[in-house]
Amino acid sequence: MTQIHWSHKGELLLQKRRNTPKELTDSIPQYISSDMPQQHADFFAGLSYLPLATLDQQGRPWVSLLVTRSDHDPTVGIKVLGGNTTDVIAQTNPYDPFARALQQVPASAGEARLFAGVGVDFSNRRRNKIAGSIADASVDETGKVQLRLLSDQHLGNCPKYITVRNLAPTRRLAQLSYDSFEGNASVLPAEAKAVVDRASTVFLATKHTAQGNTNGTQTDMGVNHRGGAPGFTRIYEETDGDAVTTYLVLPDHSGNRFYQSLGNIETDPQVGLVFPDFATGDVFYVTGEAENLLDDDAEALMPRTGLLTRVKVTGALLIKAALNLELTSGEQLSPYNPPVKLLRRELEQMGRVPSDDAEAISATLVSTQALSDNIKTFNFKLSTPISALLPGGFGIFDFSGLLDRGYSHMNEANPQLVNEDFVRTWTLSSTPRIDPNTKTFRSSDHVSITVKRKPGGLMSNVLHDNADQFIANNLPVAFKGTGAGFTCFSGGSDGMPLTLPPKMLWIAGGVGVTPFMAMWDGILELAKANPDQVSTDIVLLFAGRDDDINVLRHFGSQHGTLPDHVTLRILALQSVSGSASIARSTRDGLRDTISDSILKIEERRMGIDDIRSVADLSEREVFMCGPDGLMNRSETMLTELEVEETRRHRETFVF
Numbered sequence: 182m183t184q185i186h187w188s189h190k191g192e193l194l195l196q197k198r199r200n201t202p203k204e205l206t207d208s209i210p211q212y213i214s215s216d217m218p219q220q221h222a223d224f225f226a227g228l229s230y231l232p233l234a235t236l237d238q239q240g241r242p243w244v245s246l247l248v249t250r251s252d253h254d255p256t257v258g259i260k261v262l263g264g265n266t267t268d269v270i271a272q273t274n275p276y277d278p279f280a281r282a283l284q285q286v287p288a289s290a291g292e293a294r295l296f297a298g299v300g301v302d303f304s305n306r307r308r309n310k311i312a313g314s315i316a317d318a319s320v321d322e323t324g325k326v327q328l329r330l331l332s333d334q335h336l337g338n339c340p341k342y343i344t345v346r347n348l349a350p351t352r353r354l355a356q357l358s359y360d361s362f363e364g365n366a367s368v369l370p371a372e373a374k375a376v377v378d379r380a381s382t383v384f385l386a387t388k389h390t391a392q393g394n395t396n397g398t399q400t401d402m403g404v405n406h407r408g409g410a411p412g413f414t415r416i417y418e419e420t421d422g423d424a425v426t427t428y429l430v431l432p433d434h435s436g437n438r439f440y441q442s443l444g445n446i447e448t449d450p451q452v453g454l455v456f457p458d459f460a461t462g463d464v465f466y467v468t469g470e471a472e473n474l475l476d477d478d479a480e481a482l483m484p485r486t487g488l489l490t491r492v493k494v495t496g497a498l499l500i501k502a503a504l505n506l507e508l509t510s511g512e513q514l515s516p517y518n519p520p521v522k523l524l525r526r527e528l529e530q531m532g533r534v535p536s537d538d539a540e541a542i543s544a545t546l547v548s549t550q551a552l553s554d555n556i557k558t559f560n561f562k563l564s565t566p567i568s569a570l571l572p573g574g575f576g577i578f579d580f581s582g583l584l585d586r587g588y589s590h591m592n593e594a595n596p597q598l599v600n601e602d603f604v605r606t607w608t609l610s611s612t613p614r615i616d617p618n619t620k621t622f623r624s625s626d627h628v629s630i631t632v633k634r635k636p637g638g639l640m641s642n643v644l645h646d647n648a649d650q651f652i653a654n655n656l657p658v659a660f661k662g663t664g665a666g667f668t669c670f671s672g673g674s675d676g677m678p679l680t681l682p683p684k685m686l687w688i689a690g691g692v693g694v695t696p697f698m699a700m701w702d703g704i705l706e707l708a709k710a711n712p713d714q715v716s717t718d719i720v721l722l723f724a725g726r727d728d729d730i731n732v733l734r735h736f737g738s739q740h741g742t743l744p745d746h747v748t749l750r751i752l753a754l755q756s757v758s759g760s761a762s763i764a765r766s767t768r769d770g771l772r773d774t775i776s777d778s779i780l781k782i783e784e785r786r787m788g789i790d791d792i793r794s795v796a797d798l799s800e801r802e803v804f805m806c807g808p809d810g811l812m813n814r815s816e817t818m819l820t821e822l823e824v825e826e827t828r829r830h831r832e833t834f835v836f
């Protein structure tokens with residue numbers, strides 16, 4: 182069967198679209214061996230579990246994670262007999278869709294029943310693919326499955342994206358929670374979606390149908406592992422009248438560039454998926470129709486993704502306590518996992534979708550200003566002015582043109598680089614100017630970002646370390662657009678005047694102060710252009726570490742000249758983890774810069790009394806931006822102080 186890959190239309194198409202080098206394309210079939218290598222035989226014989234798929238009567242793939250070791254039943258196990266023959270005996274449960282499919286007459290009666298699997302050892306991330314036909318199968322009423330497999334395709338795979346975990350056999354009592362094996366899947370239960378949200382390990386079964394061959398239609402199957410950070414598979418629903426369709430979206434994480442699973446989908450859309458929840462033993466099984474989306478089509482569904490697979494769920498089962506395995510260790514995610522990418526619709530809900538007005542704009546760094554040891558402002562000139570953005574919004578910068586060195590399969594020294602897209606988002610800490618005629622913000626060709634070094638982070642350190650070279654060599658980076666959502670301003674378009682809440686509480690942590698820097702400058706700009714338009718009273722509670730509190734100098738630059746109807750009071754709370762004397766001199770320096778009628782600084786953490794004692798709390802709109810810990814504590818305190826949800830506005834720096 183390995184010769185099938187010489188003319189596999191789907192694989193060849195994707196390899197071409199994704200620029201797999203021709204030498205690799207030409208040699209791929211040689212990596213697939215029709216005889217089981219001894220190394221694979223030893224590997225399979227030692228496995229306690231085996232993801233295996235077959236087709237049901239309708240030709241739909243179903244994949245299950247068979248458990249091939251039992252403390253109760255010594256007959257359970259994998260025996261490699263030689264001659265590409267392997268016996269598998271596994272205890273499943275009566276509801277298992279793989280076992281149910283085995284009991285049906287095969288779709289193409291008379292032809293061999295197909296199977297595919299991927300042996301995986303989670304303890305050491307080894308995996309080997311296997312496929313062929315099932316010579317003999319039986320399933321008893323308890324779900325005990327006996328199979329004789331004849332394999333004719335064997336391929337070793339890399340350890341990328343596999344979560345390390347130790348598992349031991351156990352015995353659970355399976356309960357069927359949701360079942361559309363026979364009918365059509367509609368609204369999936371929330372518990373099934375929660376399994377998808379938590380999963381860092383998924384198995385994908387695909388089917389390859391080659392038409393017009395001299396031998397007529399030829400079919401074979403494939404199963405492979407898909408892994409990522411929990412939540413890497415996104416889920417969404419579409420409603421048409423009463424009908425609800427569920428879709429699963431799996432972004433393609435850079436692999437060996439063979440595109441075997443995705444290539445199969447190009448020839449036959451039917452796929453199966455299994456999501457085992459190793460913590461609870463619940464298992465979610467899916468069969469559906471898949472399509473691969475590339476480039477703009479992928480980007481339209483999931484921004485910053487060049488290739489993904491979308492599966493329309495047509496059949497699904499949630500079986501609780503289905504997995505006769507228990508987790509006997511913690512789980513260790515793969516260092517190759519890229520961050521979870523969200524769907525465009527999810528980003529839209531968060532106000533995080535870039536505007537498309539800045540497609541071919543470049544940004545050139547012109548100057549920098551250090552605010553603390555680890556925080557700097559970077560000032561960029563844009564090749565084309567961007568339309569006005571309400572202060573508090575963000576810009577998206579793409580450094581791939583400068584830094585991307587192309588494909589690498591593995592990178593032990595820096596695994597994150599394998600899927601790195603060199604795109605980052607930063608709040609625009611500068612504010613646009615006010616147009617004196619319209620009294621609204623006008624377009625601008627200068628933007629600033631204020632960036633804190635992230636320990637171990639890539640782009641924040643590239644910026645901090647190489648700013649001088651960027652400036653000296655006029656190195657442009659691509660400016661991909663802007664996005665808004667978090668701002669204290671409203672109006673400003675369609676002839677509507679800019680307005681502000683009369684009273685606000687701003688809660689900022691560390692570099693989370695950047696949107697407030699832009700908002701503050703915007704308020705002063707507006708007040709300068711139109712004093713009658715602006716009347717606002719702001720309390721800023723700021724929590725910062727060591728000399729990071731120096732970012733507050735930004736609010737002192739207008740010291741003594743505040744407009745008539747604008748008031749600002751800042752309570753800065755400093756936590757000290759470095760040198761006490763630097764911390765003290767930073768506080769003293771700030772006190773010298775900003776009047777004590779505006780700024781109070783104390784060395785301690787923020788507590789509920791700091792919020793409680795804010796005057797007129799019940800009348801203030803509350804804006805928050807900072808690290809998750811501070812945000813969550815603030816939310817809890819605000820709830821305790823009965824500040825309604827509708828008055829709370831929150832920005833997060835997590836994409």
Ligand SMILES: Cc1cc2nc3c(=O)[nH]c(=O)nc-3n(C[C@H](O)[C@H](O)[C@H](O)COP(=O)(O)OP(=O)(O)OC[C@H]3O[C@@H](n4cnc5c(N)ncnc54)[C@H](O)[C@@H]3O)c2cc1C
Pocket residue numbers: 519520575597598600601602603604605606607608609630631632633634635637638639640641642692695696833834835836
């Ligand atoms: C709306 C918003 C506003 C922000 N504003 C600021 C700000 O004003 N100042 C500031 O210092 N920070 C801000 N951030 C955080 C900023 O985007 C960076 O996360 C931070 O600077 C660290 O980047 P890094 O490259 O050093 O770290 P890294 O750890 O290398 O990357 C951090 C983030 O970049 C993305 N990323 C990482 N690896 C990949 C990959 N392989 N492929 C694709 N994406 C990847 C992920 O979103 C990840 O969380 C903001 C974030 C958001 C979402």
